[in-house]
Amino acid sequence: MAGKPADHRDVHIGSLIEERRLRAGLSREALAVPLDVSLSQLGKYLKGANRLSATDLDTLARVLGVPVGFFFEAMPGREPLAPGLSDRPQAHLEAGAGWTGFADAVARAADTHLDEDRRRTLGSIVRAVDRALARQQAFDKENDSGSSD
Structure with a gap:
C-alpha cells in the first residue's frame, strides 16, 4: 500500500534538509547511509518528490543536529494554532x-x-x-x- 503523495510540505522539508546538509559540509552519502537508502532515493526526499517517514525525519534531524520541529517551523501556508486550553x-x-x-x-x-x-x-x-x-x-x-x- 502506497503512502500519501508528497506535497508542498515535503518540498519545504526537503529543501531545509538540503540546506542544512550543505551548511554542515556533509555529502549526500552521509545522509543516505543512516537512512539506508540509495542516493537516488535521497535525491527524491531532498526535492520533495517522496515523503519522508517520521523515523527517517528523526534520523536526519539527529545527523544534522537539529530538533525534528526545525523542519516544521515557518512551514509555508501553515496557519498559527489557536492557543490550547492550557495556554x-x-x-x-x-x-x-x-x-x-x-x-x-x-x-x-x-x-x-x-x-x-x-x-x-x-x-x-x-x-x-x-x-x-x-x-x-x-x-x-x-x-x-x-x-x-
Whole structure:
C-alpha cells in the first residue's frame, strides 16, 4: 500500500534538509547511509518528490543536529494554532458559601479546563443547580409523593 503523495510540505522539508546538509559540509552519502537508502532515493526526499517517514525525519534531524520541529517551523501556508486550553490565562471560580462538594469539584475542574467565559457560565449554572438542590428534601423512597404510574 502506497503512502500519501508528497506535497508542498515535503518540498519545504526537503529543501531545509538540503540546506542544512550543505551548511554542515556533509555529502549526500552521509545522509543516505543512516537512512539506508540509495542516493537516488535521497535525491527524491531532498526535492520533495517522496515523503519522508517520521523515523527517517528523526534520523536526519539527529545527523544534522537539529530538533525534528526545525523542519516544521515557518512551514509555508501553515496557519498559527489557536492557543490550547492550557495556554490561556486561567481565572479561578470562587467557591461560594453553600456550595456542595460536587460544586467545588466542578469549580476545580473548570479552573483547569475552561476559558474564563465558559467558567463564568458554568459557575452560574452550578450555583443555580446547587440552590435548587438545597431547597429540596433528601429523596426518600417511602415518602415519595410523586406519581406512581
